[in-house]
Amino acid sequence: MRLTLSAVLVASTLLAAVPSSTQCNDVGTWTSTCVENTGTEVNVGASTGSGGGGSQNGDAPRGSGSESVGDAEPAEPDCVVELRRCDINYQVEAPPEVTIEDLASFRPAVPQLGGDPAGFGVVGMPTNVYASATAQEIPGEILGWDVVVRFEPAAYVFSYGDGTTARSSSGGSSWSALGQPQFTPTATSHVYAERGVYPVSVTVEYTAAVTFGSTWRPVPGVVTSSAGGYAVDVRAVRTALVDRTCQEDPGGPGC
Structure with a gap:
């Protein structure tokens, strides 16, 4: 009976000592730990991931013993690129052959x-x-x-x-x-x-x-x-000998 009461007191002390909010921190490059207080129990979990996949905001995937932290809004991307392209269903008409x-x-x-x-x-x-x-x-x-x-x-x-x-x-x-x-x-x-x-x-x-x-x-x-x-x-033109030219004698033959 005393042993059972002591275990309950120890559990109560631990529940009171752990903060009520979930705190997740990355430890090292490959290991992250998460301590969560639900009010009735304390969960301590760990998960491993790639070195490039760690998240400062606690929104990276965790092991089976951890849960997502809070309802924080997703971070805005550094750059938004709007892709534009021509409609691929266009047709180019060549000028007709002319006859x-x-x-x-x-x-x-x-x-x-x-x-x-x-x-x-x-x-x-x-x-x-x-x-x-x-x-x-x-x-x-x-x-x-x-x-x-x-x-x-x-x-x-x-x-x-x-x-x-x-x-x-x-x-x-x-x-x-x-x-x-x-x-x-x-x-x-x-x-x-x-x-x-x-x-x-x-x-x-x-x-x-x-x-x-x-x-x-x-x-x-x-x-x-x-x-x-x-x-x-x-x-038809015929030649003939005359005394004077037509300029000299406009009334002459052939003038």
Whole structure:
């Protein structure tokens, strides 16, 4: 009976000596101890963990004989990084392949057509015919894409009105621009064999290229533009000896 009473007194003394709150401290690197007073018993526990996992706030995992300490709020992280990324479900559309048929709504300017002597020719002598065309850039839209189309003259096809045609890489020039006298053969001149009025026309072949805002992309094929309405009155010329020139005698033969 005395032994039992002594044990109760010792237990009561220990309960009174231990603080009412739970105190947990890390001891060394690998061992931590925890003393807990519940009011009816005293629990002393120990747990081991990695050296890098010790916690100053007592919130690290403990052994089976220990419990978490208090309801302390978790510590704020030192740095919060917000990750941003593009939606991986996007699609990149490449510009469409353009054909010469897609350029039907893009028309280069009509070339200019002329000749020497202007509107006049002599049977058996060169009649000079020439045309001019320039490179052009035309903005527009193809298949829903904004685009710029560039046309560059590549060839000139002359139709002289007598069933004869000629193809040239240039449009030719006037005799004065070439520094040549009248009735001098040129790359685009033509000799008529008979008298008559001949309708002359020219068709310019343009190469095409397109850009959607970056590089130029050539389009296979050619686009044509034609000009006409230039008539050449070809006459026969005969020579004869006269006393005076037409300037001296405007009423003389052939004047």
